[in-house]
């Protein structure tokens with residue numbers, strides 16, 4: 001008969017205990033993770049155009065920074081990683097949602113300088129091409145905007161937000177692949193090599209930098225260092241501003257110190273529309289948010305579900321969308337700076353009766369002649385970047401920033417290293433006149449959506465005129481068609497251009513394309529699918545952050 005070995009019994013009990021503890025731990029871990037998809041974050045996240053800038057934003061959050069700190073640091077970084085899109089020579093529109101759910105807009109989009117070229121709009125291109133030259137430069141608002149929003153919501157010192165970007169600009173960055181691809185395209189290569197931009201974007205032989213080159217912005221590093229130490233005043237009333245104005249003058253531009261000194265950030269309430277059990281907050285005109293809201297309100301009435309993607313219903317879904325986009329296109333000329341166009345409020349676009357009436361004009365069996373959509377056509381535009389940030393305290397920032405077209409109007413300031421915007425070209429095809437101090441109309445639409453269940457979606461996009469469609473389709477995909485956030489953003493889009501031609505992004509469902517043709521739509525051959533959407537979403541305690549792969553984007557979080 002075996003005798004009990006006390007040591008063995010002890011071991012057994014210990015083993016059972018360890019197993020039990022391990023099991024409990026596993027259970028807790030499993031239940032805590034319930035519903036959180038892989039790749040989601042628990043605390044905070046940043047979705048910028050590039051991995052490096054998302055990481056820089058995230059690092060600010062981890063050091064105790066707020067979503068505003070993260071957004072500013074990520075935007076500054078973007079100005080050197082994607083210098084074609086935005087920079088401190090441009091402007092932004094930013095939405096910030098505080099803990100209590102109140103969404104405020106900081107609009108620091110460029111304005112028309114006090115002196116501007118008479119008959120400027122006669123210089124507008126009649127075909128889709130880049131508008132170069134100093135006559136298009138608007139008064140930059142970028143740094144005044146950062147200053148205003150940082151003053152209220154910043155938790156890290158102002159200078160700290162500049163540190164990582166100054167280092168990148170000074171020490172150099174291996175050529176970002178997206179930028180390299182851009183520079184190698186003939187149209188961009190010529191644009192850059194023939195302009196003052198060649199000082200930073202060309203090699204010794206005066207040809208554009210290639211994939212294996214190092215990108216450096218030594219002068220911009222110096223400028224940012226001064227601004228980091230002295231604040232935005234260095235730009236608006238100090239030496240940086242004087243140098244910049246001198247360079248603009250040399251390039252034939254009309255901006256003065258007085259324009260810089262008198263630039264004012266506009267702080268206003270967001271507009272809000274209800275999309276069923278979701279509230280969407282967005283910046284009012286001259287931003288494009290109201291057109292996004294108009295399209296979404298029309299689409300909401302079609303009661304979309306994931307079933308809408310099945311069979312012929314999918315053709316109807318996109319047909320309805322295209323019709324809504326055609327009506328939206330013809331409303332663009334009514335989106336103006338309200339300060340200067342008081343009589344021209346665009347608020348009717350979010351009046352439920354108006355969107356119901358327009359929806360009733362959409363016929364399922366076919367499209368219509370141009371005249372059906374009323375109003376004068378506009379023209380198409382491109383450019384821009386977007387960053388979405390959500391921090392641990394529930395502060396959310398959605399910011400769209402731009403110098404307008406690729407590298408603005410290709411005017412580089414050698415004394416400051418700043419690339420100037422060509423924002424005034426945004427009046428082209430959208431307005432017949434302009435005033436000093438006025439902000440040009442825009443497609444930018446940084447949005448923040450609240451769901452009934454306490455969820456939040458911070459979203460926005462870039463790509464000029466394509467912003468509206470890229471953001472609208474992403475939201476439709478996510479809210480109503482049952483796609484994941486990643487799937488919603490990745491799905492190929494339809495772009496209805498200003499001539500109401502329907503353009504399909506490569507990869508678009510062939511059977512739907514055929515169905516759309518059958519319904520009588522004119523099909524276009526748009527080649528520049530520069531649409532990019534970056535979004536952060538929090539639901540049930542899980543944070544998803546998606547940066548669009550179209551621009552080699554990657555989000556970051558923890």
Ligand SMILES: *[C@@H]1O[C@H](CO)[C@@H](O)[C@H](O)[C@H]1NC(C)=O
Nearest residue numbers: 097098099100101102103104
């Ligand atoms: C949120 O913003 C509103 C309006 O500016 C303000 O009244 C409220 O106190 C803010 N709440 C927090 C928690 O900051």
Ligand SMILES: *[C@@H]1O[C@H](CO)[C@@H](O)[C@H](O)[C@H]1NC(C)=O
Nearest residue numbers: 202203204205206207210213
């Ligand atoms: C410049 O051109 C010369 C002669 O064609 C060539 O040998 C050299 O590698 C080029 N340098 C750069 C930086 O491309």
Ligand SMILES: *[C@@H]1O[C@H](CO)[C@@H](O)[C@H](O)[C@H]1NC(C)=O
Nearest residue numbers: 363364365366367368519520
């Ligand atoms: C669509 O239907 C309406 C009536 O419901 C009809 O008047 C119209 O001709 C039809 N259009 C096409 C393109 O079949």
